[in-house]
Amino acid sequence: MTATKWTEKYRPRRLKEVLGNGKAVSEMEAWARSWERGVPEKRAIVLYGPPGVGKTSAALALAEEMGWDEIEMNASDSRTATAIQKVAGAASKMTTFSGRKRLVILDEADNLYGSADRGGSAAMSKLVRETDQPVLLIANDYYGLSKPLREATMGIAFRRITKGTIASALREICRAEEAGCTPEMIEEIADNSGGDLRSALNDLQAALEGALHPGEVATGVRDSKSSIFDAVAKILRGSNLSEAVKVSWTLDESPEDLIHWIDENLPTVYGTADLAAGYDRLSRADVFLGRVRRRQNYGLWRYASFMMTAGVQAARREKKGGYVPFRPPGYWRRMGQTKGARQVRDSAAKKIGRHCHISARVARAEMMGFFGLLLKDQKTGPRVAALLEFTVEEIALLLGTKPTTKKVAKLYEAAQELIEEERVSQIEEAWGGSQKVEVAGNRGLPRRQDEARSGAPNERPSGSISKEIDPEDGKEEPAGKAEPVEKPSADLGQDSDPTEPEKDGRQRSLFDF
Numbered sequence: 212m213t214a215t216k217w218t219e220k221y222r223p224r225r226l227k228e229v230l231g232n233g234k235a236v237s238e239m240e241a242w243a244r245s246w247e248r249g250v251p252e253k254r255a256i257v258l259y260g261p262p263g264v265g266k267t268s269a270a271l272a273l274a275e276e277m278g279w280d281e282i283e284m285n286a287s288d289s290r291t292a293t294a295i296q297k298v299a300g301a302a303s304k305m306t307t308f309s310g311r312k313r314l315v316i317l318d319e320a321d322n323l324y325g326s327a328d329r330g331g332s333a334a335m336s337k338l339v340r341e342t343d344q345p346v347l348l349i350a351n352d353y354y355g356l357s358k359p360l361r362e363a364t365m366g367i368a369f370r371r372i373t374k375g376t377i378a379s380a381l382r383e384i385c386r387a388e389e390a391g392c393t394p395e396m397i398e399e400i401a402d403n404s405g406g407d408l409r410s411a412l413n414d415l416q417a418a419l420e421g422a423l424h425p426g427e428v429a430t431g432v433r434d435s436k437s438s439i440f441d442a443v444a445k446i447l448r449g450s451n452l453s454e455a456v457k458v459s460w461t462l463d464e465s466p467e468d469l470i471h472w473i474d475e476n477l478p479t480v481y482g483t484a485d486l487a488a489g490y491d492r493l494s495r496a497d498v499f500l501g502r503v504r505r506r507q508n509y510g511l512w513r514y515a516s517f518m519m520t521a522g523v524q525a526a527r528r529e530k531k532g533g534y535v536p537f538r539p540p541g542y543w544r545r546m547g548q549t550k551g552a553r554q555v556r557d558s559a560a561k562k563i564g565r566h567c568h569i570s571a572r573v574a575r576a577e578m579m580g581f582f583g584l585l586l587k588d589q590k591t592g593p594r595v596a597a598l599l600e601f602t603v604e605e606i607a608l609l610l611g612t613k614p615t616t617k618k619v620a621k622l623y624e625a626a627q628e629l630i631e632e633e634r635v636s637q638i639e640e641a642w643g644g645s646q647k648v649e650v651a652g653n654r655g656l657p658r659r660q661d662e663a664r665s666g667a668p669n670e671r672p673s674g675s676i677s678k679e680i681d682p683e684d685g686k687e688e689p690a691g692k693a694e695p696v697e698k699p700s701a702d703l704g705q706d707s708d709p710t711e712p713e714k715d716g717r718q719r720s721l722f723d724f
Contacts, residue, residue, distance in 0.1 A: 217416045218409050221384055222268050226276055229269045230380055230408065231372035232260075236269060238367045243277050246312060246345050253365040255339035255346035257320070259353040260369030261438065263407030266349050267318060269369075274314040279345070283316040313344045320348040321355030332357045339363045354539060371406025380408060381415055390419050439464055443472050443537050447480040448530075452521040459520050466515045470496055471540035473519055479535050485527045492522035552608070559605040566599055583609040586622065596626035597633075 223229045226236050235258070245251040258266040274281040320335060336359045339346050350356055353366055378401040385392035396418065404411035442458045449455055459469060474493060481489050496518035503511045556579075557571065563582055564574035586592045586601075586609055596606055603623050607614040610622075 255364045257348045263409035279312045281314040321350035377401045455520040475540045488526035555604045593625035597629040
């Protein structure tokens with residue numbers, strides 16, 4: 212025995228050595244041959260399917276057989292937009308010194324994690340559209356890829372490998388290794404593999420290396436994850452209640468997600484007579500899920516899982532034959548389609564709530580229609596839009612129209628003009644306040660502060676009011692015509708500036724609305 216992993220030692224070197232997916236291999240080869248005639252319509256392909264069925268091995272074998280160089284990025288590499296553009300983007304544009312094609316392989320393309328791979332999906336979409344070299348993506352979940360990425364590529368499905376094919380491959384490896392493999396041991400490993408040839412090969416190597424004596428085999432049952440489509444089929448079309456419950460334990464889906472799958476596919480399997488009973492059991496499961504959310508008691512998940520699996524299956528009285536295509540929940544698709552509209556709605560509600568000192572929920576439920584009426588008015592509409600700084604999308608949502616209409620554009624432009632005027636007014640007020648005070652003094656307004664600074668209260672600047680006293684009656688008479696002096700308001704404090712300019716009517720209409 213050697214320390215070399217058998218999965219690498221016996222990895223296929225040619226496409227004909229890839230087992231169990233002959234159709235997929237033929238489609239791969241046809242796509243690769245099309246690159247010899249120029250750039251094909253689909254510049255990239257996606258190999259998708261469960262793990263351990265030969266997707267990565269087929270990609271490497273394709274490069275070997277076509278005489279191409281390859282460059283690979285997987286989940287251990289940073290796959291941000293910058294990293295993909297730097298590594299894969301550069302490789303997809305430049306040719307090698309030998310003039311050979313370069314196959315760009317992006318493994319686990321459906322697993323992009325938050326900020327660690329920020330912008331990766333968009334960068335992949337751009338890469339597969341603009342590449343001058345063949346690009347191959349590998350994914351376990353085809354629908355985990357973004358829709359633009361799926362549309363720009365050609366999908367090739369890899370299926371689980373049959374038990375017989377796996378057993379045959381294990382026998383060949385035992386013969387090559389001269390290992391003491393019994394037929395019973397090979398059958399047991401093939402049964403436990405679940406169509407995963409890589410796991411079967413790892414189990415075989417571990418079993419032979421863990422034996423204490425020649426001929427012994429140390430085997431165990433492998434924990435495997437069920438496909439969501441297989442699980443839905445066993446729940447809705449099966450007849451074993453215990454198996455329906457257990458299959459939900461092997462899923463990566465939570466009961467919150469599984470109930471949407473069953474809700475979507477229940478009408479495709481159950482007849483009219485059983486449909487009402489099935490939805491009654493499903494509604495009881497939803498009641499338990501609601502209690503979990505309210506009470507944060509996740510122990511109630513077991514009751515919800517039981518009702519949505521065994522309960523729904525027990526409600527079926529008639530069996531429906533033939534092929535039934537199961538599909539993902541339409542609720543998720545609708546939520547994805549309306550995600551942008553919901554974000555615009557929530558943004559507008561937050562602005563309204565902040566202005567009216569209420570929560571965004573109350574604003575969304577009670578105030579959206581009222582502000583829509585305000586925006587429809589020609590006088591108040593621009594002022595309200597400027598005051599709350601509504602975007603084009605938010606204005607269109609409140610008006611119940613599309614953002615591209617002339618009415619929305621006109622209202623938004625008027626609001627932007629008001630905002631710009633207010634900004635200019637604030638700048639003038641901030642930088643021109645001292646000059647305005649001096650000009651006001653020349654017009655006859657009080658100069659007490661200026662006189663106090665100059666230290667000469669008896670000196671009067673030119674243009675100020677001069678008075679003469681008549682010695683006979685002691686009355687003051689103005690020497691010249693002057694404007695009346697405006698006395699400061701009595702409610703001004705001692706520190707208040709009596710010459711502070713008052714806001715004009717435009718400012719009041721915008722910010723005192």
